[in-house]
Amino acid sequence: MIELKTNAEIERMRRPARITGEILASLRAKVRPGVTTAELDREAERLIARLGARSAFKNYRVGDAVFPAVLCASVNDEIVHGIPSDRRELQEGDILGLDFGVEVDGFFADAAVTVTVGNDLDDESRRLLEVTERSMYEGIARACEGERLGDVGAAVQDAVEAAGFSVVRDFVGHGIGRALHEDPQVPNFGKRGRGRTLAVGMVLAIEPMVNAGTAAVRVDADGWTARTSDGRRSAHFEHTVAITKKGPEILTRI
Ligand code: MG
Numbered sequence: 001m002i003e004l005k006t007n008a009e010i011e012r013m014r015r016p017a018r019i020t021g022e023i024l025a026s027l028r029a030k031v032r033p034g035v036t037t038a039e040l041d042r043e044a045e046r047l048i049a050r051l052g053a054r055s056a057f058k059n060y061r062v063g064d065a066v067f068p069a070v071l072c073a074s075v076n077d078e079i080v081h082g083i084p085s086d087r088r089e090l091q092e093g094d095i096l097g098l099d100f101g102v103e104v105d106g107f108f109a110d111a112a113v114t115v116t117v118g119n120d121l122d123d124e125s126r127r128l129l130e131v132t133e134r135s136m137y138e139g140i141a142r143a144c145e146g147e148r149l150g151d152v153g154a155a156v157q158d159a160v161e162a163a164g165f166s167v168v169r170d171f172v173g174h175g176i177g178r179a180l181h182e183d184p185q186v187p188n189f190g191k192r193g194r195g196r197t198l199a200v201g202m203v204l205a206i207e208p209m210v211n212a213g214t215a216a217v218r219v220d221a222d223g224w225t226a227r228t229s230d231g232r233r234s235a236h237f238e239h240t241v242a243i244t245k246k247g248p249e250i251l252t253r254i
Contacts, residue, residue, distance in 0.1 A: 004201030017251035037073035041084035056101030065223035092118035112238035135159035153190025207238030
């Protein structure tokens with residue numbers, strides 16, 4: 001069941017959304033060669049406490065797997081759900097996906113960005129980041145009353161495939177509000193005019209995951225880290241978006 005939010009509920013989602021955006025911006029500013037992904041996670045945890053929020057990710061369960069960190073940090077061929085580690089030292093030319101969310105006063109927000117480590121990025125990776133971010137905004141632009149979920153997915157998919165990259169099918173976006181993951185699922189692929197009709201009051205996490213090569217995914221023995229099956233790179237961008245009378249409003253933009 002899709003829970004429509006009232007204006008008052010969307011107002012309450014602004015605080016976790018702003019905190020999520022601000023912490024992601026702070027983390028992004030700390031990314032450089034030599035930093036470990038665990039250091040970024042600890043910084044995120046400090047900022048969450050300082051801002052009076054709670055982590056949306058730490059201790060998140062899927063079956064028997066419990067996520068141990070507040071931040072998902074996914075490097076190069078890792079698509080999503082990378083576990084921060086003191087052993088994972090970032091290198092010049094890496095790409096790093098930072099996926100982060102908090103809960104404040106019973107409401108959740110979720111956002112992600114993929115950033116360059118250092119300045120020396122190869123051309124394909126630069127294009128992968130640009131195309132993935134652009135595909136997210138193409139999808140967000142369709143998140144309007146009366147459009148269908150398939151219109152959002154098709155807009156993302158078209159932008160990605162026109163650039164010669166592939167959309168991950170194994171993970172999708174989602175509704176968000178009183179839970180981190182709510183109905184509906186928001187695929188980054190689809191057919192125009194198909195799927196649920198979007199309505200004012202829906203709040204969606206729109207989050208393309210885009211692979212340079214094949215869409216195929218494998219998950220590490222840790223039960224979380226999802227990586228490309230061909231070892232090529234992957235990028236991920238995400239915003240929490242409210243569908244309002246005036247169109248899509250990106251709550252996690254700062
Ligand atoms: Mg999400």
